[in-house]
Amino acid sequence: MIHTFEQLQDCVIEAQDGSIGQVTDLLFDDKSWVVRYLVVETGTWLQSRKVLISPISVIACHWNAASIEVALTRQQVQDSPDIDVHQSVSRQQELSYLSHFGYPMYWGGEGIWGAGIYPGGLMAGFDLVPEISNPAAINKVAAQVEHLHEEDDPHLRSVHSVVGYQIKAKDGDIGHVAGMLFDDKQWTIRYLALDTSNWWVGHALLIPPQWAIDIDWASAKVTVPLMRQTIQDAPHYNADLQVNRELEHDIYRHYGQPAYWSGPASSRPASNRPN
Numbered sequence: 001m002i003h004t005f006e007q008l009q010d011c012v013i014e015a016q017d018g019s020i021g022q023v024t025d026l027l028f029d030d031k032s033w034v035v036r037y038l039v040v041e042t043g044t045w046l047q048s049r050k051v052l053i054s055p056i057s058v059i060a061c062h063w064n065a066a067s068i069e070v071a072l073t074r075q076q077v078q079d080s081p082d083i084d085v086h087q088s089v090s091r092q093q094e095l096s097y098l099s100h101f102g103y104p105m106y107w108g109g110e111g112i113w114g115a116g117i118y119p120g121g122l123m124a125g126f127d128l129v130p131e132i133s134n135p136a137a138i139n140k141v142a143a144q145v146e147h148l149h150e151e152d153d154p155h156l157r158s159v160h161s162v163v164g165y166q167i168k169a170k171d172g173d174i175g176h177v178a179g180m181l182f183d184d185k186q187w188t189i190r191y192l193a194l195d196t197s198n199w200w201v202g203h204a205l206l207i208p209p210q211w212a213i214d215i216d217w218a219s220a221k222v223t224v225p226l227m228r229q230t231i232q233d234a235p236h237y238n239a240d241l242q243v244n245r246e247l248e249h250d251i252y253r254h255y256g257q258p259a260y261w262s263g264p265a266s267s268r269p270a271s272n273r274p275n
Helices: 074-078 091-101 119-123 135-148 228-232 245-255
Strands: 002-004 012-015 018-029 034-041 050-053 058-062 067-070 156-158 166-169 172-183 189-195 204-207 214-216 221-223
Touching (some): 002 189, 012 074, 018 050, 018 074, 018 172, 034 156, 172 228
Parallel strands (some): 012 067
Antiparallel strands (some): 018 034, 018 156, 034 050, 058 067, 166 172, 172 189, 214 221
C-alpha cells in the first residue's frame, strides 16, 4: 500500500519489549530510491539519541495505531553503533550496523534488497555479515566490500533534505517537491509529490522519481523529461485521499509508461523514462 512520509512521521517504533521512539526522517538510496533506514528519535529513555532502524526488522505497520512493530529489543537498539544521522553514512558504518543486528548486506545483488525485492527476504538464504568486534576488522571488511563493489558506495539522502527541491520541466520550472510517497512492502519511494501552486493554483500531482533525468543535489533541483503542459494535464493528486491503484493506473496511462507493478520492472528501479 502507498503511504506518504507524513503518515510515517511520528509513528512509534515498537520493539518486542517496549517503545523505541518516533520516526522523524527517512534515509533513502538516491540510485534505487529505496528507503534503507528509518531515523528514530528515542526520547528520554536513551537521552534523545537518534538511531537507525532498517526495514529488514519491520514485522508489521499498524497505520491506524500509528505504530510500526519491529523484531528488535530495546537493548539491541541501545547497544547499536552510534551513527550521526546528520552526517553522510559511510559503508563502514553500515557494515558495523548490519553486523550488530546480524543482517546481511542489502547491496551487491540483482534486486533492490540483495537478490530480491523485499527487505524481509534478506534474512533467508543470504550469508549474514560476520560479527565484527573492533574498528580494524570493520575497516578490513569494508575495504574488501568496496574493492568488490566499487560502484556501490552508499548514496543515502534524507527525505527532509529533498523536500523543497525545485522541479524543472523541459520548458521551465513547474514547482517544488512537497513530499514523497512509498510502499510499505518493498519500502520503495514510488512518487514525488509536486506542489505547482506557484505556476497554477490548486494543482498537486505525482511523478515517479525514477523518471528524473538529472538531480542536482548541490543546487537542489530535479529535472524531468516532460513538458509543462503534459504535467498540467496529468491526474490531480489529493493528499487527503489514499492513493489507490486506479489513480496509479491513470498516472502511468497518462504518461504512456509501463507500471512498476507489471512484470520484472517491479523488482528494480525503472529504466524507461518518458520522452
